[in-house]
Amino acid sequence: MAQKNNDEQFKNVISHAKEYGFVFQSSEIYDGLSAVYDYGQLGAELKNNIKYYWWKAMVQMHENIVGIDSAIFMHPKVWKASGHVDGFNDPMIDNKDSNKRYRADQLLENKIDELYSELANFSAENKAKFEEFQQEILGLSNEGQASWIPSFKDEDGILDNAKYPFVDEASWRFVKKGLALEVEMNLALKSENLAQLKDLIVGYKVICPISKTSNWTDVRQFNLMFSTQFGAMAEGSDEVYLRPETAQGIFVNFLNVQKSGRMKIPFGIAQIGKAFRNEVIARQFIMRMREFEQMEMQFFVRPGEDKKWFEYWKDARLKWHKALGTSPEKYRYHDHVKLAHYANAATDIEFEFPFGFKEVEGIHSRTDFDLTQHQEFSGKKMQYFDNDLNEEGKPYGNYVPYVIETSIGLDRMFLLTMINAFEEQDLSTADKQDSRTLLRLHPALAPYKVAVFPLTKKDGLPEKAREIMDTLKFDFNCIYEEKDAIGKRYRRQDAIGTPFCLTIDHQSLEDNTVTIRHRDSMEQERVAIADLGDIIGKAVSWKTLLA
Numbered sequence: 001m002a003q004k005n006n007d008e009q010f011k012n013v014i015s016h017a018k019e020y021g022f023v024f025q026s027s028e029i030y031d032g033l034s035a036v037y038d039y040g041q042l043g044a045e046l047k048n049n050i051k052y053y054w055w056k057a058m059v060q061m062h063e064n065i066v067g068i069d070s071a072i073f074m075h076p077k078v079w080k081a082s083g084h085v086d087g088f089n090d091p092m093i094d095n096k097d098s099n100k101r102y103r104a105d106q107l108l109e110n111k112i113d114e115l116y117s118e119l120a121n122f123s124a125e126n127k128a129k130f131e132e133f134q135q136e137i138l139g140l141s142n143e144g145q146a147s148w149i150p151s152f153k154d155e156d157g158i159l160d161n162a163k164y165p166f167v168d169e170a171s172w173r174f175v176k177k178g179l180a181l182e183v184e185m186n187l188a189l190k191s192e193n194l195a196q197l198k199d200l201i202v203g204y205k206v207i208c209p210i211s212k213t214s215n216w217t218d219v220r221q222f223n224l225m226f227s228t229q230f231g232a233m234a235e236g237s238d239e240v241y242l243r244p245e246t247a248q249g250i251f252v253n254f255l256n257v258q259k260s261g262r263m264k265i266p267f268g269i270a271q272i273g274k275a276f277r278n279e280v281i282a283r284q285f286i287m288r289m290r291e292f293e294q295m296e297m298q299f300f301v302r303p304g305e306d307k308k309w310f311e312y313w314k315d316a317r318l319k320w321h322k323a324l325g326t327s328p329e330k331y332r333y334h335d336h337v338k339l340a341h342y343a344n345a346a347t348d349i350e351f352e353f354p355f356g357f358k359e360v361e362g363i364h365s366r367t368d369f370d371l372t373q374h375q376e377f378s379g380k381k382m383q384y385f386d387n388d389l390n391e392e393g394k395p396y397g398n399y400v401p402y403v404i405e406t407s408i409g410l411d412r413m414f415l416l417t418m419i420n421a422f423e424e425q426d427l428s429t430a431d432k433q434d435s436r437t438l439l440r441l442h443p444a445l446a447p448y449k450v451a452v453f454p455l456t457k458k459d460g461l462p463e464k465a466r467e468i469m470d471t472l473k474f475d476f477n478c479i480y481e482e483k484d485a486i487g488k489r490y491r492r493q494d495a496i497g498t499p500f501c502l503t504i505d506h507q508s509l510e511d512n513t514v515t516i517r518h519r520d521s522m523e524q525e526r527v528a529i530a531d532l533g534d535i536i537g538k539a540v541s542w543k544t545l546l547a
């Protein structure tokens with residue numbers, strides 16, 4: 001039932017986003033382009049406000065972080081050096097009956113989730129014990145220790161284990177199978193054993209959700225980068241890639257920024273920009289797209305101080321999310337057990353979407369991997385001379401800095417914001433059925449801050465309303481509406497998240513006051529026109545989020 005409600009809520013958010021001009025399917029009149037979306041008139045405003053919140057928090061509130069805007073096209077060697085040409089792959093598999101393509105690991109993950117669903121039958125105590133056990137086992141498999149798998153898979157073996165006396169035996173059989181599959185999948189992915197991935201899909205009887213058959217092709221690696229030809233002539237011109245992450249634009253500019261900005265370690269370089277990935281399966285609306293936007297920051301630190309800064313950014317980034325007023329239990333960290341070859345620590349900030357907890361942001365301790373690779377591939381030194389003194393009173397000297405990265409998907413943050421703000425309120429009383437749809441956006445993020453309504457279209461009220469709007473529009477994004485009854489106009493503004501509506505009536509002409517109506521409480525008060533700037537200004541100020 002809860003799942004059905006979640007699915008329904010998600011569908012409602014998607015249709016609301018379209019109906020009010022937040023998000024449209026790209027090229028919709030041609031039946032759309034899969035996993036590519038356009039932001040409409042309100043979506044563009046909301047997206048800009050999210051970007052600004054990030055830029056303000058990361059760049060303008062930190063003296064030691066600067067922002068850049070690097071090109072999408074980069075020298076092809078960049079992607080060789082970064083590892084994307086050889087390693088940015090997803091294992092894919094096709095079902096021969098439906099001709100549908102899937103990510104092999106996602107098919108297996110769905111199967112694992114299905115087996116783990118039996119955890120719902122565990123007592124809280126046994127669930128906690130299982131999770132502890134799972135972490136230990138996944139840790140072992142991360143180190144490649146798999147010799148115990150055969151005995152583990154044996155039906156009863158693990159039940160004897162005194163340390164983990166699970167009692168829910170029937171369910172345990174499934175959960176144990178799920179854990180064994182998770183371990184085997186991790187090992188197959190780690191060793192890039194594609195035949196083993198296929199064996200697991202067949203062995204665990206994974207079927208295609210469309211054809212319901214297990215008539216699978218072999219698993220193949222599929223590089224996620226889009227490529228195109230650079231130069232006028234296709235023949236003889238170079239193949240270049242659309243960047244799959246913005247981070248590399250920062251790494252290759254590390255010395256340019258450090259020298260021109262006279263930056264001292266520790267310092268950060270941030271940027272917001274488009275990234276492109278030819279995702280094998282793109283789904284869940286703007287959650288996984290082929291063209292999307294990232295907000296990334298690389299923080300360059302002294303080797304040995306990386307762990308400290310990793311913890312600092314983990315904490316700072318979660319605070320940034322929570323400042324928006326989201327209930328804390330909607331967020332969690334997911335520390336990576338499996339680490340990418342370049343990382344020595346990594347965590348995801350996950351948000352509870354209607355389809356479960358999913359990554360919104362990654363915080364990675366990337367060591368000196370990227371700068372060292374670029375040093376090697378370009379032949380240019382990527383070093384920093386640190387003349388601060390160490391404990392022995394000597395300068396730290398030359399080194400390749402270590403890097404902590406924070407990387408958040410702007411579109412995912414947009415989706416999170418919409419989902420979190422969307423509310424269908426029942427306002428029925430004993431006498432009357434009533435409801436409203438509301439976007440409870442933080443006022444600083446709302447596309448319009450204030451809507452200006454003349455009560456009627458005559459008696460000089462539109463002119464007075466225009467006069468007020470002409471003063472406010474320098475500081476706030478305003479919208480003017482004179483059509484329909486006031487109640488209907490309020491409802492439309494509620495649906496797009498406008499925090500304040502002003503009604504200009506006959507009294508306004510006499511005493512220069514207006515009614516201000518608050519979106520969330522629906523309360524109305526009479527205020528002087530001269531005070532509007534202050535009232536609205538306080539509520540929408542970035543200080544409410546950043547102080």
Ligand code: GAP
Nearest residue numbers: 245247287288289292360361362407408409412
């Ligand atoms: N530079 C590191 C990096 O790109 P990532 O985990 O691959 O790391 C970072 O991506 C963030 O970008 C993710 O947390 C997610 O929010 C967003 N992201 C990644 N792929 C995406 C896609 N296909 N569609 C939308 N957002 C995506």
